[in-house]
Amino acid sequence: MTAALPRSLWIAGLLAPALIITAVFVVVPLASALGYSLYSWNGLARGAFAGLENFRIVLFQPPFSTWTWAAFSHNIIAFLALMIVQNGTAFSLAFLLLKALPGHRFHRVVIFLPVILSSVIIGAMWKLFLNPIFGIINQGLIAIGLAGLAQPWLGQPSTALASIIFVNAWHWLGFPALLFLAGMQRISSEAIEAARLDGAGDWQLVRHVIWPLVAPATTVVAILTFIGSFNWFEMPYIMAGLDGSPGGATDVLGLYFYRTAFGNVTAGLQDFGRASALAVLMFVFIAVIAAWWARVLRAREIES
Amino acid sequence: MAAADAALPGGDVWRNGLVQAVLWLNALVMLYPIAIMFLSGFKTTGEIYTSPFALPKSFSPANFITIWEQTNFARYLINSLLITSASTALTVAAGVMAAYALARYRFPGNGAIYLFFLACLMIPLKLAIIPLFIQLKALGLIDTRAGLVLVYTAMGLPSAIFIMTGFLRTLPSELEDSARIDGASEALIMTRVMLPLARPAMVIAAIHNAVPVWNDFFFPLVFIQNDRLKTLPQGLTVFMGEYNTEWGVLFAGLTLASLPITLLYIALSRQFISGMTQGALK
Numbered sequence: 001m002t003a004a005l006p007r008s009l010w011i012a013g014l015l016a017p018a019l020i021i022t023a024v025f026v027v028v029p030l031a032s033a034l035g036y037s038l039y040s041w042n043g044l045a046r047g048a049f050a051g052l053e054n055f056r057i058v059l060f061q062p063p064f065s066t067w068t069w070a071a072f073s074h075n076i077i078a079f080l081a082l083m084i085v086q087n088g089t090a091f092s093l094a095f096l097l098l099k100a101l102p103g104h105r106f107h108r109v110v111i112f113l114p115v116i117l118s119s120v121i122i123g124a125m126w127k128l129f130l131n132p133i134f135g136i137i138n139q140g141l142i143a144i145g146l147a148g149l150a151q152p153w154l155g156q157p158s159t160a161l162a163s164i165i166f167v168n169a170w171h172w173l174g175f176p177a178l179l180f181l182a183g184m185q186r187i188s189s190e191a192i193e194a195a196r197l198d199g200a201g202d203w204q205l206v207r208h209v210i211w212p213l214v215a216p217a218t219t220v221v222a223i224l225t226f227i228g229s230f231n232w233f234e235m236p237y238i239m240a241g242l243d244g245s246p247g248g249a250t251d252v253l254g255l256y257f258y259r260t261a262f263g264n265v266t267a268g269l270q271d272f273g274r275a276s277a278l279a280v281l282m283f284v285f286i287a288v289i290a291a292w293w294a295r296v297l298r299a300r301e302i303e304s
Numbered sequence: 305m306a307a308a309d310a311a312l313p314g315g316d317v318w319r320n321g322l323v324q325a326v327l328w329l330n331a332l333v334m335l336y337p338i339a340i341m342f343l344s345g346f347k348t349t350g351e352i353y354t355s356p357f358a359l360p361k362s363f364s365p366a367n368f369i370t371i372w373e374q375t376n377f378a379r380y381l382i383n384s385l386l387i388t389s390a391s392t393a394l395t396v397a398a399g400v401m402a403a404y405a406l407a408r409y410r411f412p413g414n415g416a417i418y419l420f421f422l423a424c425l426m427i428p429l430k431l432a433i434i435p436l437f438i439q440l441k442a443l444g445l446i447d448t449r450a451g452l453v454l455v456y457t458a459m460g461l462p463s464a465i466f467i468m469t470g471f472l473r474t475l476p477s478e479l480e481d482s483a484r485i486d487g488a489s490e491a492l493i494m495t496r497v498m499l500p501l502a503r504p505a506m507v508i509a510a511i512h513n514a515v516p517v518w519n520d521f522f523f524p525l526v527f528i529q530n531d532r533l534k535t536l537p538q539g540l541t542v543f544m545g546e547y548n549t550e551w552g553v554l555f556a557g558l559t560l561a562s563l564p565i566t567l568l569y570i571a572l573s574r575q576f577i578s579g580m581t582q583g584a585l586k
Contacts, residue, residue, distance in 0.1 A: 010490050011405045015417065018402035018461050025436065025458030026424055032435035044438065093330060096323045103327070109573045110331045113338070116569050116576060118519035120537040121562050124544055125341050128551060136340060136356045143357075170333075178581050202319075223426075231428040234521050238541070254430070261434050262526065272434050279431040290426065 033283070037276035044272075054277035064274065070248060071256040078165050078252065079229035086169035087176045087221055094180035095206060108181070112174035119171065123238030126167040130154050157249035160240060164250055168235045172228075176221045183217025184210055219297035223290055230286050233258065253282055338562075345556035352551045367556035375546070377560065379532060380539030384518060387449050387535060391456035392514040396506055398457065399464030404494055406465070407472035408480070418469065424462040429455070433526055440527060447530050455523055460513035467512060467582060471505030472498070511572075511579030518565060536561055 037054050040047040058068050093111065097104050114122060129135045130153040138150035153163040187210065195209045233254030236244060242259055244251025261275035344352050345367055346360035371377050405411075406418050429436075436455060437446070445451030475498060483493045499506075524538040534542065540561055547553045569576050 007490065008411065011409050011411055014401040014405035017398040018421075018465065019417070021398060021454065021458050022421070022424060022461055024439075025455055026427065026429060026432070029429075029432035029435035029439060030427070032439075033432050036434060044441075093327070096327055099320070099323055101320055101323060101327075103324070107327045107331055108577070109570075110334050112573070112577055112580075113334060113566070113569065115580065116515055116519075116565055117562050118521065118537045118540075120519075120521050120540050121558050124540065124554070125337065125558050128554065129337065129340070134353045134356070134551070139356050170337075173334075175581070178577060182581060227426060227428060231430050233430065238521075257431075258433075276434055279434065283428070283431045286428065 030283070033276050033279050036272055037280045039273055041272040043270065047273075050273060054273045055281070058274055058277050058281070067248070067251070067256055068253075068278070071244070071251045071253045074161055074244075074250065074252045075230050075232065077161065078168070078232060079226060081162075081165045082169060082172075082225050082229060083222065085165075086173055087225060089169070090173055090176035090221070091180050093173075093177045094184055095202075095210065097177070097181050098184045108178065111177055114171050115174045117171075119234035120238055122171045123167065123235050126163075126170075127154065127239050130163055154239060155246055157246055160246060160249045164236055164239050167239065168232075171235070176225070179217050179221050180214060183214040187213045215297070215301040219294065219301060222297060223294055226290055226293065227286055230282060253278070257282065341555050341562075342559050344552065345559040347552050347555075349549070349551045349553075352555070367552045368560060370553050371543075371557050371560055375543050375557070376531060376534070376539060377543070377557070380534055380536045381564075383449065383533060383539075384536040387452050387456070388514050388518045390449075391453045391460065391517050392510050394453065394457040395460035395464050395513045396510050399461050399509060400468050400499065400502065400506060402461075403465045403468035403472055404498065407469045407475075408494075408498070418465075421462045421465045425466060429459050430522055433522075437526055446527055447533060449533060451527055452523055452535075455527075456513075456517045456520070460517070463512055464509040467509045468502065468505045472502055475501055507575060508579045508582050511575055512582060515565070515576070515580060 036046070038050060038052070040050045040053070057064050059065055097108060129137050132138060132150075132152035132155060135153075137153065141147060141150045151159060153159050191209055191213065192205065195205050200208065231254050232252050236250050236252055236255055237258075240246075240250040242255060244255050257275055257278045260271055260278060263270035340356070343360055344356070346363050346365075347367075351358075351361060402417075402421070406414060440446045440451045440455075443451075445454070479497050479501075480493055483497050488497070519537060520535070521537040521541070524535045528534055528538065531539075531542070540557065543557055544554060547557070
């Protein structure tokens with residue numbers, strides 16, 4: 001039994017670096033965020049214990065609560081739009097790629113190209129394209145005789161959020177598409193051939209064979225889209241700025257949280273207590289809904 | 305590969321034509337904006353305004369020279385390279401150690417530790433930015449590259465462990481056992497026998513972590529104020545502000561910033577795609 005001690009030490013030594021780093025930079029900060037939200041703050045200095053006061057303010061006391069709920073509603077819109085537009089398109093393209101026609105490898109590489117680029121590059125590029133006077137979108141619309149459709153996409157509340165959602169969908173389209181494709185490629189070819197022999201067309205094949213059997217990929221795509229939509233930050237920050245301009249039309253929880261935590265040019269105020277309360281609420285919301293939804297979706301996987 | 309049309313002998317020419325048309329339309333939607341960005345980098349700002357869709361009058365590198373000589377672009381690039389390579393190396397090293405212990409040894413707590421890392425997999429660390437900020441400040445790591453490297457390592461470890469544990473579990477134990485009978489030490493078995501076999505999984509874990517770190521903007525935005533320490537995505541926002549009326553320079557800067565990773569992607573597209581999608585799928 002002389003080897004027993006060194007061996008357990010060896011295992012502990014292998015695990016230690018990863019456990020220590022994760023504890024110090026993930027577990028402790030997450031636990032502290034909860035603690036911070038229960039105090040009032042003066043800049044970087046912690047003040048008196050405040051109980052649930054910060055939570056009451058961000059949820060129920062105008063104007064803070066108004067900002068919270070407005071931002072939250074924009075996250076919901078982004079989530080629903082991305083689920084339908086981005087993931088719907090991704091699913092359809094994955095099915096077309098599954099046919100493995102000549103050139104499908106090239107298309108796979110192309111659709112994934114924007115995914116590897118930074119949100120800063122994509123957001124800045126599209127911000128220039130969407131410029132009301134010199135951007136290629138409006139210039140293109142004018143060139144093909146649709147000058148009436150040209151508008152200040154990012155400058156008016158009615159189109160700003162939708163434009164940013166569109167750019168986000170363009171940026172990430174390849175990710176769900178290739179996740180769906182990987183899921184579809186795992187479906188046994190017998191299942192597909194059997195359906196074909198029964199005379200199923202494309203639509204029936206998708207409806208009765210592929211959609212139910214690709215459920216594991218759908219679960220992953222849905223959960224990742226959900227988590228991504230509710231801590232969305234980069235794209236709105238780059239394209240609309242920290243204040244969610246114009247007039248808060250593109251404000252989302254991530255921006256509002258960042259403004260509350262670190263201040264901004266116009267308000268200049270920062271409040272770690274309220275910001276921590278927002279972070280805790282966002283974290284609990286994301287964790288609870290994602291866990292619940294993952295269970296629902298997994299149950300669907302087993303059924304089919 | 306499951307060919308969806310396998311049971312349709314002869315295929316449907318019309319339908320396949322339609323499929324190709326849709327895929328090519330999609331390729332156009334994906335590539336055209338990037339091509340415009342690239343070409344606009346060679347134009348003068350006036351040229352972009354008056355003829356945005358035309359080819360540049362000359363492929364003059366003037367805008368690119370402006371970027372290189374009059375901004376801190378090279379410094380941002382070096383910072384991004386340093387931070388990405390250091391955090392990726394740390395993530396893969398610490399990750400493969402933990403993954404090896406979890407995959408190859410039975411010990412009390414194995415399952416619990418694996419579940420712990422699994423639970424960390426989905427956590428949006430952005431939401432812990434305030435405590436992280438205060439903690440890094442206390443450790444003297446605000447406004448340092450090391451602070452970013454540590455945070456990125458913590459962020460990357462769960463997925464690296466997830467990917468590599470999954471792979472290491474599939475390795476047969478015969479090699480390990482025979483080396484043990486030959487009297488090799490555990491450390492020797494791990495580094496000489498088992499890990500060389502795990503290289504593909506290590507590459508996938510490395511890409512899975514390096515791409516988001518290379519592209520990240522949020523953590524530098526909070527942790528780095530000193531212009532000399534800024535990363536490439538963060539530096540881009542600085543210069544977007546400075547040159548906001550000089551569109552030729554802006555597009556050249558965006559092109560230059562996307563070039564390193566795009567070239568790498570074209571060379572290694574298969575590894576990139578499996579690297580980035582692998583962590584999400586079991």
